[in-house]
Amino acid sequence: MFLLKALLPVQTRLRLRSYSWWARGWFYRGKEVYCPLCQGSFQKFLAFGVEKRPHALCPKCHTLERHRLLWLYLQEQVQIEHQPLAVLHMAPEPVLQEKLKRLPNLQYRSADLTSPLAMDQVDIQALPYPDASFDLILCSHVLAHVPDETKALQELRRVLTPQGKLLLQARIFTDLPLTLEEAQATTPQQRLQAHGQADRFRKYGLDFAHRVSAQGFSVESVEYAKTRTPQEQRHLGLAQQEIIFVATPSPHGAP
Structure with missing residues:
Protein backbone atom coordinates (compact mmCIF):
# COMPACT_ATOMS: atom_id res chain seq x y z
CA MET A 1 0.00 0.00 0.00
CA PHE A 2 2.83 2.40 0.89
CA LEU A 3 4.58 1.68 -2.45
CA LEU A 4 1.34 2.30 -4.36
CA LYS A 5 0.88 5.61 -2.57
CA ALA A 6 4.43 6.64 -3.41
CA LEU A 7 4.08 5.76 -7.11
CA LEU A 8 0.67 7.25 -7.88
CA PRO A 9 0.26 11.01 -8.45
CA VAL A 10 -1.76 12.85 -5.81
CA GLN A 11 -4.69 13.57 -8.11
CA THR A 12 -4.90 9.93 -9.15
CA ARG A 13 -4.94 8.81 -5.52
CA LEU A 14 -7.67 11.31 -4.73
CA ARG A 15 -9.74 10.13 -7.69
CA LEU A 16 -9.42 6.48 -6.63
CA ARG A 17 -10.37 7.42 -3.09
CA SER A 18 -13.48 9.26 -4.29
CA TYR A 19 -14.48 6.16 -6.30
CA SER A 20 -14.19 3.99 -3.17
CA TRP A 21 -16.30 6.48 -1.21
CA TRP A 22 -18.91 6.51 -3.98
CA ALA A 23 -19.11 2.71 -3.84
CA ARG A 24 -19.48 2.79 -0.06
CA GLY A 25 -22.22 5.42 -0.36
CA TRP A 26 -24.10 3.20 -2.78
CA PHE A 27 -23.89 0.33 -0.30
CA TYR A 28 -25.35 2.48 2.50
CA ARG A 29 -28.04 4.19 0.43
CA GLY A 30 -31.34 4.68 2.24
CA LYS A 31 -33.65 7.36 3.62
CA GLU A 32 -32.77 7.67 7.31
CA VAL A 33 -30.16 10.45 7.04
CA TYR A 34 -29.25 13.15 4.51
CA CYS A 35 -25.90 14.82 3.80
CA PRO A 36 -26.37 18.42 2.59
CA LEU A 37 -22.87 18.47 1.08
CA CYS A 38 -23.09 15.52 -1.33
CA GLN A 39 -26.90 15.62 -1.24
CA GLY A 40 -27.03 11.89 -0.63
CA SER A 41 -29.53 9.92 1.46
CA PHE A 42 -28.28 6.94 3.46
CA GLN A 43 -29.20 4.33 6.04
CA LYS A 44 -26.94 6.03 8.59
CA PHE A 45 -23.84 8.11 9.15
CA LEU A 46 -20.82 6.07 10.23
CA ALA A 47 -18.75 6.13 13.40
CA PHE A 48 -15.49 8.07 13.12
CA GLY A 49 -12.51 9.30 15.13
CA VAL A 50 -10.18 7.95 17.77
CA GLU A 51 -13.07 8.05 20.23
CA LYS A 52 -15.41 6.58 17.58
CA TRP A 71 -22.13 24.28 4.83
CA LEU A 72 -25.66 24.86 6.15
CA TYR A 73 -24.49 28.10 7.79
CA LEU A 74 -22.80 29.24 4.59
CA GLN A 75 -25.92 28.51 2.57
CA GLU A 76 -28.45 30.03 4.93
CA GLN A 77 -26.66 32.88 6.70
CA VAL A 78 -23.88 33.92 4.30
CA GLN A 79 -25.86 33.22 1.11
CA ILE A 80 -22.65 31.72 -0.24
CA GLU A 81 -24.26 30.54 -3.48
CA HIS A 82 -25.47 34.03 -4.40
CA GLN A 83 -23.32 36.76 -2.82
CA PRO A 84 -20.27 38.05 -4.74
CA LEU A 85 -17.46 37.38 -2.25
CA ALA A 86 -13.70 37.02 -2.19
CA VAL A 87 -13.13 33.88 -0.11
CA LEU A 88 -10.00 32.45 1.52
CA HIS A 89 -10.29 28.84 2.66
CA MET A 90 -7.55 27.71 5.05
CA ALA A 91 -6.69 23.97 5.14
CA PRO A 92 -9.47 23.20 2.64
CA GLU A 93 -11.68 20.18 3.09
CA PRO A 94 -11.85 18.41 -0.32
CA VAL A 95 -15.62 18.26 -0.78
CA LEU A 96 -16.23 21.78 0.49
CA GLN A 97 -13.43 23.14 -1.66
CA GLU A 98 -14.88 21.59 -4.80
CA LYS A 99 -18.33 23.01 -4.08
CA LEU A 100 -16.94 26.50 -3.46
CA LYS A 101 -14.63 26.47 -6.48
CA ARG A 102 -17.59 25.80 -8.76
CA LEU A 103 -19.58 28.82 -7.58
CA PRO A 104 -19.27 31.56 -10.24
CA ASN A 105 -20.09 34.35 -7.77
CA LEU A 106 -16.97 33.68 -5.67
CA GLN A 107 -13.36 34.74 -6.05
CA TYR A 108 -12.02 31.68 -4.28
CA ARG A 109 -8.56 30.77 -3.01
CA SER A 110 -7.60 27.86 -0.79
CA ALA A 111 -4.38 27.78 1.18
CA ASP A 112 -2.37 25.41 3.35
CA LEU A 113 1.22 24.98 4.45
CA THR A 114 1.71 21.52 2.95
CA SER A 115 -1.54 20.10 1.55
CA PRO A 116 -1.43 19.25 -2.19
CA LEU A 117 -5.18 19.98 -2.29
CA ALA A 118 -4.71 23.69 -1.63
CA MET A 119 -4.35 26.20 -4.44
CA ASP A 120 -1.65 28.13 -2.53
CA GLN A 121 1.10 26.77 -0.27
CA VAL A 122 1.35 29.41 2.46
CA ASP A 123 2.10 29.84 6.15
CA ILE A 124 -0.92 31.19 8.03
CA GLN A 125 1.52 33.06 10.28
CA ALA A 126 2.81 35.08 7.27
CA LEU A 127 0.15 35.24 4.57
CA PRO A 128 1.28 36.53 1.16
CA TYR A 129 -1.98 38.32 0.34
CA PRO A 130 -2.47 42.12 0.37
CA ASP A 131 -4.34 43.84 3.19
CA ALA A 132 -8.16 43.62 3.06
CA SER A 133 -8.16 40.99 0.28
CA PHE A 134 -11.03 38.78 1.44
CA ASP A 135 -14.67 39.24 2.43
CA LEU A 136 -14.87 35.80 4.02
CA ILE A 137 -12.24 33.50 5.55
CA LEU A 138 -12.93 29.90 6.53
CA CYS A 139 -10.58 28.44 9.14
CA SER A 140 -11.78 25.16 10.61
CA HIS A 141 -9.76 23.17 13.15
CA VAL A 142 -6.52 24.93 12.15
CA LEU A 143 -5.40 27.27 14.94
CA ALA A 144 -4.62 24.53 17.46
CA HIS A 145 -2.01 23.24 15.03
CA VAL A 146 -0.25 26.59 14.49
CA PRO A 147 2.85 27.34 16.61
CA ASP A 148 2.09 31.06 16.98
CA GLU A 149 -1.67 31.56 17.32
CA THR A 150 -1.28 35.33 17.79
CA LYS A 151 0.57 35.82 14.51
CA ALA A 152 -1.98 33.67 12.68
CA LEU A 153 -4.97 35.64 14.00
CA GLN A 154 -3.29 38.96 13.27
CA GLU A 155 -2.58 37.85 9.71
CA LEU A 156 -6.16 36.67 9.21
CA ARG A 157 -7.40 40.03 10.46
CA ARG A 158 -5.00 41.89 8.17
CA VAL A 159 -6.21 40.19 4.97
CA LEU A 160 -9.89 40.45 5.96
CA THR A 161 -11.90 43.43 4.74
CA PRO A 162 -13.23 45.78 7.46
CA GLN A 163 -16.76 44.40 6.98
CA GLY A 164 -15.59 40.83 6.40
CA LYS A 165 -16.18 37.67 8.43
CA LEU A 166 -13.79 35.05 9.73
CA LEU A 167 -15.58 31.76 10.42
CA LEU A 168 -13.66 29.66 12.93
CA GLN A 169 -14.25 26.16 14.20
CA ALA A 170 -12.14 24.42 16.82
CA ARG A 171 -12.32 21.49 19.17
CA ILE A 172 -13.20 22.98 22.54
CA PHE A 173 -12.39 20.93 25.64
CA THR A 174 -15.27 21.95 27.86
CA ASP A 175 -13.55 20.67 31.00
CA LEU A 176 -10.84 23.33 30.53
CA PRO A 177 -11.78 26.86 31.67
CA LEU A 178 -8.53 28.09 30.11
CA THR A 179 -6.66 26.86 27.05
CA LEU A 180 -3.88 24.41 27.89
CA GLU A 181 -0.46 25.12 26.39
CA GLU A 182 2.56 23.14 27.52
CA ALA A 183 5.65 25.24 26.72
CA GLN A 184 7.93 22.28 27.35
CA ALA A 185 6.15 20.13 24.75
CA THR A 186 8.53 20.88 21.89
CA THR A 187 8.71 17.53 20.07
CA PRO A 188 5.92 15.64 18.29
CA GLN A 189 6.02 12.92 20.94
CA GLN A 190 5.76 15.46 23.77
CA ARG A 191 2.88 17.22 22.05
CA LEU A 192 1.13 13.89 21.55
CA GLN A 193 1.40 13.20 25.26
CA ALA A 194 0.42 16.73 26.33
CA HIS A 195 -2.27 17.60 23.78
CA GLY A 196 -3.42 14.33 22.27
CA GLN A 197 -1.97 14.92 18.79
CA ALA A 198 1.62 15.20 17.64
CA ASP A 199 0.92 18.37 15.65
CA ARG A 200 -1.34 20.09 18.21
CA PHE A 201 0.24 23.00 20.07
CA ARG A 202 -2.64 23.64 22.48
CA LYS A 203 -5.94 22.28 23.74
CA TYR A 204 -8.56 24.99 23.52
CA GLY A 205 -10.72 25.62 26.54
CA LEU A 206 -13.78 27.76 27.17
CA ASP A 207 -11.70 30.92 26.64
CA PHE A 208 -11.34 30.36 22.87
CA ALA A 209 -13.58 33.27 21.85
CA HIS A 210 -11.75 35.58 24.27
CA ARG A 211 -8.38 34.61 22.77
CA VAL A 212 -9.66 35.48 19.29
CA SER A 213 -11.20 38.77 20.40
CA ALA A 214 -7.88 39.77 22.01
CA GLN A 215 -6.41 40.02 18.50
CA GLY A 216 -8.81 42.69 17.28
CA PHE A 217 -12.04 40.82 16.62
CA SER A 218 -15.59 40.93 17.85
CA VAL A 219 -16.64 37.29 18.27
CA GLU A 220 -20.08 35.69 18.29
CA SER A 221 -20.40 32.03 19.30
CA VAL A 222 -23.13 30.49 17.13
CA GLU A 223 -24.62 27.14 18.15
CA TYR A 224 -26.12 26.65 14.72
CA ALA A 225 -27.14 23.02 15.18
CA LYS A 226 -29.71 24.25 17.69
CA THR A 227 -31.61 26.03 14.92
CA ARG A 228 -32.83 22.52 14.01
CA THR A 229 -35.09 20.20 15.96
CA PRO A 230 -33.50 17.07 17.51
CA GLN A 231 -35.05 15.03 14.70
CA GLU A 232 -33.54 17.32 12.07
CA GLN A 233 -30.18 17.28 13.83
CA ARG A 234 -30.09 13.51 13.62
CA HIS A 235 -31.33 13.45 10.02
CA LEU A 236 -28.59 15.89 8.96
CA GLY A 237 -25.87 14.42 11.18
CA LEU A 238 -25.25 17.56 13.24
CA ALA A 239 -23.60 17.69 16.66
CA GLN A 240 -24.76 20.21 19.25
CA GLN A 241 -21.26 20.67 20.67
CA GLU A 242 -20.01 22.07 17.35
CA ILE A 243 -19.87 25.87 17.47
CA ILE A 244 -19.20 28.33 14.66
CA PHE A 245 -17.26 31.33 15.93
CA VAL A 246 -18.10 34.33 13.75
CA ALA A 247 -15.30 36.90 14.08
CA THR A 248 -15.50 40.39 12.58
CA PRO A 249 -12.79 43.07 12.76
CA SER A 250 -13.28 45.20 15.84
CA PRO A 251 -13.49 48.96 15.15
CA HIS A 252 -10.95 49.45 17.93
CA GLY A 253 -8.39 47.38 16.04
CA ALA A 254 -5.80 44.93 17.28
CA PRO A 255 -3.89 45.66 20.48
Missing part, protein backbone atom coordinates in the same frame (compact mmCIF):
# COMPACT_ATOMS: atom_id res chain seq x y z
CA ARG A 53 -18.12 9.22 17.58
CA PRO A 54 -21.33 7.58 16.35
CA HIS A 55 -23.36 9.12 13.56
CA ALA A 56 -20.41 11.24 12.33
CA LEU A 57 -19.07 10.31 8.88
CA CYS A 58 -20.94 10.59 5.59
CA PRO A 59 -20.43 7.20 3.86
CA LYS A 60 -20.20 8.83 0.43
CA CYS A 61 -18.33 12.16 0.68
CA HIS A 62 -16.43 11.46 3.92
CA THR A 63 -17.51 14.72 5.56
CA LEU A 64 -18.16 15.11 9.29
CA GLU A 65 -20.61 16.90 11.57
CA ARG A 66 -18.69 20.18 11.50
CA HIS A 67 -18.49 20.21 7.70
CA ARG A 68 -22.23 19.71 7.29
CA LEU A 69 -22.96 22.38 9.92
CA LEU A 70 -20.62 24.88 8.25
Whole structure:
Protein backbone atom coordinates (compact mmCIF):
# COMPACT_ATOMS: atom_id res chain seq x y z
CA MET A 1 0.00 0.00 0.00
CA PHE A 2 2.83 2.40 0.89
CA LEU A 3 4.58 1.68 -2.45
CA LEU A 4 1.34 2.30 -4.36
CA LYS A 5 0.88 5.61 -2.57
CA ALA A 6 4.43 6.64 -3.41
CA LEU A 7 4.08 5.76 -7.11
CA LEU A 8 0.67 7.25 -7.88
CA PRO A 9 0.26 11.01 -8.45
CA VAL A 10 -1.76 12.85 -5.81
CA GLN A 11 -4.69 13.57 -8.11
CA THR A 12 -4.90 9.93 -9.15
CA ARG A 13 -4.94 8.81 -5.52
CA LEU A 14 -7.67 11.31 -4.73
CA ARG A 15 -9.74 10.13 -7.69
CA LEU A 16 -9.42 6.48 -6.63
CA ARG A 17 -10.37 7.42 -3.09
CA SER A 18 -13.48 9.26 -4.29
CA TYR A 19 -14.48 6.16 -6.30
CA SER A 20 -14.19 3.99 -3.17
CA TRP A 21 -16.30 6.48 -1.21
CA TRP A 22 -18.91 6.51 -3.98
CA ALA A 23 -19.11 2.71 -3.84
CA ARG A 24 -19.48 2.79 -0.06
CA GLY A 25 -22.22 5.42 -0.36
CA TRP A 26 -24.10 3.20 -2.78
CA PHE A 27 -23.89 0.33 -0.30
CA TYR A 28 -25.35 2.48 2.50
CA ARG A 29 -28.04 4.19 0.43
CA GLY A 30 -31.34 4.68 2.24
CA LYS A 31 -33.65 7.36 3.62
CA GLU A 32 -32.77 7.67 7.31
CA VAL A 33 -30.16 10.45 7.04
CA TYR A 34 -29.25 13.15 4.51
CA CYS A 35 -25.90 14.82 3.80
CA PRO A 36 -26.37 18.42 2.59
CA LEU A 37 -22.87 18.47 1.08
CA CYS A 38 -23.09 15.52 -1.33
CA GLN A 39 -26.90 15.62 -1.24
CA GLY A 40 -27.03 11.89 -0.63
CA SER A 41 -29.53 9.92 1.46
CA PHE A 42 -28.28 6.94 3.46
CA GLN A 43 -29.20 4.33 6.04
CA LYS A 44 -26.94 6.03 8.59
CA PHE A 45 -23.84 8.11 9.15
CA LEU A 46 -20.82 6.07 10.23
CA ALA A 47 -18.75 6.13 13.40
CA PHE A 48 -15.49 8.07 13.12
CA GLY A 49 -12.51 9.30 15.13
CA VAL A 50 -10.18 7.95 17.77
CA GLU A 51 -13.07 8.05 20.23
CA LYS A 52 -15.41 6.58 17.58
CA ARG A 53 -18.12 9.22 17.58
CA PRO A 54 -21.33 7.58 16.35
CA HIS A 55 -23.36 9.12 13.56
CA ALA A 56 -20.41 11.24 12.33
CA LEU A 57 -19.07 10.31 8.88
CA CYS A 58 -20.94 10.59 5.59
CA PRO A 59 -20.43 7.20 3.86
CA LYS A 60 -20.20 8.83 0.43
CA CYS A 61 -18.33 12.16 0.68
CA HIS A 62 -16.43 11.46 3.92
CA THR A 63 -17.51 14.72 5.56
CA LEU A 64 -18.16 15.11 9.29
CA GLU A 65 -20.61 16.90 11.57
CA ARG A 66 -18.69 20.18 11.50
CA HIS A 67 -18.49 20.21 7.70
CA ARG A 68 -22.23 19.71 7.29
CA LEU A 69 -22.96 22.38 9.92
CA LEU A 70 -20.62 24.88 8.25
CA TRP A 71 -22.13 24.28 4.83
CA LEU A 72 -25.66 24.86 6.15
CA TYR A 73 -24.49 28.10 7.79
CA LEU A 74 -22.80 29.24 4.59
CA GLN A 75 -25.92 28.51 2.57
CA GLU A 76 -28.45 30.03 4.93
CA GLN A 77 -26.66 32.88 6.70
CA VAL A 78 -23.88 33.92 4.30
CA GLN A 79 -25.86 33.22 1.11
CA ILE A 80 -22.65 31.72 -0.24
CA GLU A 81 -24.26 30.54 -3.48
CA HIS A 82 -25.47 34.03 -4.40
CA GLN A 83 -23.32 36.76 -2.82
CA PRO A 84 -20.27 38.05 -4.74
CA LEU A 85 -17.46 37.38 -2.25
CA ALA A 86 -13.70 37.02 -2.19
CA VAL A 87 -13.13 33.88 -0.11
CA LEU A 88 -10.00 32.45 1.52
CA HIS A 89 -10.29 28.84 2.66
CA MET A 90 -7.55 27.71 5.05
CA ALA A 91 -6.69 23.97 5.14
CA PRO A 92 -9.47 23.20 2.64
CA GLU A 93 -11.68 20.18 3.09
CA PRO A 94 -11.85 18.41 -0.32
CA VAL A 95 -15.62 18.26 -0.78
CA LEU A 96 -16.23 21.78 0.49
CA GLN A 97 -13.43 23.14 -1.66
CA GLU A 98 -14.88 21.59 -4.80
CA LYS A 99 -18.33 23.01 -4.08
CA LEU A 100 -16.94 26.50 -3.46
CA LYS A 101 -14.63 26.47 -6.48
CA ARG A 102 -17.59 25.80 -8.76
CA LEU A 103 -19.58 28.82 -7.58
CA PRO A 104 -19.27 31.56 -10.24
CA ASN A 105 -20.09 34.35 -7.77
CA LEU A 106 -16.97 33.68 -5.67
CA GLN A 107 -13.36 34.74 -6.05
CA TYR A 108 -12.02 31.68 -4.28
CA ARG A 109 -8.56 30.77 -3.01
CA SER A 110 -7.60 27.86 -0.79
CA ALA A 111 -4.38 27.78 1.18
CA ASP A 112 -2.37 25.41 3.35
CA LEU A 113 1.22 24.98 4.45
CA THR A 114 1.71 21.52 2.95
CA SER A 115 -1.54 20.10 1.55
CA PRO A 116 -1.43 19.25 -2.19
CA LEU A 117 -5.18 19.98 -2.29
CA ALA A 118 -4.71 23.69 -1.63
CA MET A 119 -4.35 26.20 -4.44
CA ASP A 120 -1.65 28.13 -2.53
CA GLN A 121 1.10 26.77 -0.27
CA VAL A 122 1.35 29.41 2.46
CA ASP A 123 2.10 29.84 6.15
CA ILE A 124 -0.92 31.19 8.03
CA GLN A 125 1.52 33.06 10.28
CA ALA A 126 2.81 35.08 7.27
CA LEU A 127 0.15 35.24 4.57
CA PRO A 128 1.28 36.53 1.16
CA TYR A 129 -1.98 38.32 0.34
CA PRO A 130 -2.47 42.12 0.37
CA ASP A 131 -4.34 43.84 3.19
CA ALA A 132 -8.16 43.62 3.06
CA SER A 133 -8.16 40.99 0.28
CA PHE A 134 -11.03 38.78 1.44
CA ASP A 135 -14.67 39.24 2.43
CA LEU A 136 -14.87 35.80 4.02
CA ILE A 137 -12.24 33.50 5.55
CA LEU A 138 -12.93 29.90 6.53
CA CYS A 139 -10.58 28.44 9.14
CA SER A 140 -11.78 25.16 10.61
CA HIS A 141 -9.76 23.17 13.15
CA VAL A 142 -6.52 24.93 12.15
CA LEU A 143 -5.40 27.27 14.94
CA ALA A 144 -4.62 24.53 17.46
CA HIS A 145 -2.01 23.24 15.03
CA VAL A 146 -0.25 26.59 14.49
CA PRO A 147 2.85 27.34 16.61
CA ASP A 148 2.09 31.06 16.98
CA GLU A 149 -1.67 31.56 17.32
CA THR A 150 -1.28 35.33 17.79
CA LYS A 151 0.57 35.82 14.51
CA ALA A 152 -1.98 33.67 12.68
CA LEU A 153 -4.97 35.64 14.00
CA GLN A 154 -3.29 38.96 13.27
CA GLU A 155 -2.58 37.85 9.71
CA LEU A 156 -6.16 36.67 9.21
CA ARG A 157 -7.40 40.03 10.46
CA ARG A 158 -5.00 41.89 8.17
CA VAL A 159 -6.21 40.19 4.97
CA LEU A 160 -9.89 40.45 5.96
CA THR A 161 -11.90 43.43 4.74
CA PRO A 162 -13.23 45.78 7.46
CA GLN A 163 -16.76 44.40 6.98
CA GLY A 164 -15.59 40.83 6.40
CA LYS A 165 -16.18 37.67 8.43
CA LEU A 166 -13.79 35.05 9.73
CA LEU A 167 -15.58 31.76 10.42
CA LEU A 168 -13.66 29.66 12.93
CA GLN A 169 -14.25 26.16 14.20
CA ALA A 170 -12.14 24.42 16.82
CA ARG A 171 -12.32 21.49 19.17
CA ILE A 172 -13.20 22.98 22.54
CA PHE A 173 -12.39 20.93 25.64
CA THR A 174 -15.27 21.95 27.86
CA ASP A 175 -13.55 20.67 31.00
CA LEU A 176 -10.84 23.33 30.53
CA PRO A 177 -11.78 26.86 31.67
CA LEU A 178 -8.53 28.09 30.11
CA THR A 179 -6.66 26.86 27.05
CA LEU A 180 -3.88 24.41 27.89
CA GLU A 181 -0.46 25.12 26.39
CA GLU A 182 2.56 23.14 27.52
CA ALA A 183 5.65 25.24 26.72
CA GLN A 184 7.93 22.28 27.35
CA ALA A 185 6.15 20.13 24.75
CA THR A 186 8.53 20.88 21.89
CA THR A 187 8.71 17.53 20.07
CA PRO A 188 5.92 15.64 18.29
CA GLN A 189 6.02 12.92 20.94
CA GLN A 190 5.76 15.46 23.77
CA ARG A 191 2.88 17.22 22.05
CA LEU A 192 1.13 13.89 21.55
CA GLN A 193 1.40 13.20 25.26
CA ALA A 194 0.42 16.73 26.33
CA HIS A 195 -2.27 17.60 23.78
CA GLY A 196 -3.42 14.33 22.27
CA GLN A 197 -1.97 14.92 18.79
CA ALA A 198 1.62 15.20 17.64
CA ASP A 199 0.92 18.37 15.65
CA ARG A 200 -1.34 20.09 18.21
CA PHE A 201 0.24 23.00 20.07
CA ARG A 202 -2.64 23.64 22.48
CA LYS A 203 -5.94 22.28 23.74
CA TYR A 204 -8.56 24.99 23.52
CA GLY A 205 -10.72 25.62 26.54
CA LEU A 206 -13.78 27.76 27.17
CA ASP A 207 -11.70 30.92 26.64
CA PHE A 208 -11.34 30.36 22.87
CA ALA A 209 -13.58 33.27 21.85
CA HIS A 210 -11.75 35.58 24.27
CA ARG A 211 -8.38 34.61 22.77
CA VAL A 212 -9.66 35.48 19.29
CA SER A 213 -11.20 38.77 20.40
CA ALA A 214 -7.88 39.77 22.01
CA GLN A 215 -6.41 40.02 18.50
CA GLY A 216 -8.81 42.69 17.28
CA PHE A 217 -12.04 40.82 16.62
CA SER A 218 -15.59 40.93 17.85
CA VAL A 219 -16.64 37.29 18.27
CA GLU A 220 -20.08 35.69 18.29
CA SER A 221 -20.40 32.03 19.30
CA VAL A 222 -23.13 30.49 17.13
CA GLU A 223 -24.62 27.14 18.15
CA TYR A 224 -26.12 26.65 14.72
CA ALA A 225 -27.14 23.02 15.18
CA LYS A 226 -29.71 24.25 17.69
CA THR A 227 -31.61 26.03 14.92
CA ARG A 228 -32.83 22.52 14.01
CA THR A 229 -35.09 20.20 15.96
CA PRO A 230 -33.50 17.07 17.51
CA GLN A 231 -35.05 15.03 14.70
CA GLU A 232 -33.54 17.32 12.07
CA GLN A 233 -30.18 17.28 13.83
CA ARG A 234 -30.09 13.51 13.62
CA HIS A 235 -31.33 13.45 10.02
CA LEU A 236 -28.59 15.89 8.96
CA GLY A 237 -25.87 14.42 11.18
CA LEU A 238 -25.25 17.56 13.24
CA ALA A 239 -23.60 17.69 16.66
CA GLN A 240 -24.76 20.21 19.25
CA GLN A 241 -21.26 20.67 20.67
CA GLU A 242 -20.01 22.07 17.35
CA ILE A 243 -19.87 25.87 17.47
CA ILE A 244 -19.20 28.33 14.66
CA PHE A 245 -17.26 31.33 15.93
CA VAL A 246 -18.10 34.33 13.75
CA ALA A 247 -15.30 36.90 14.08
CA THR A 248 -15.50 40.39 12.58
CA PRO A 249 -12.79 43.07 12.76
CA SER A 250 -13.28 45.20 15.84
CA PRO A 251 -13.49 48.96 15.15
CA HIS A 252 -10.95 49.45 17.93
CA GLY A 253 -8.39 47.38 16.04
CA ALA A 254 -5.80 44.93 17.28
CA PRO A 255 -3.89 45.66 20.48
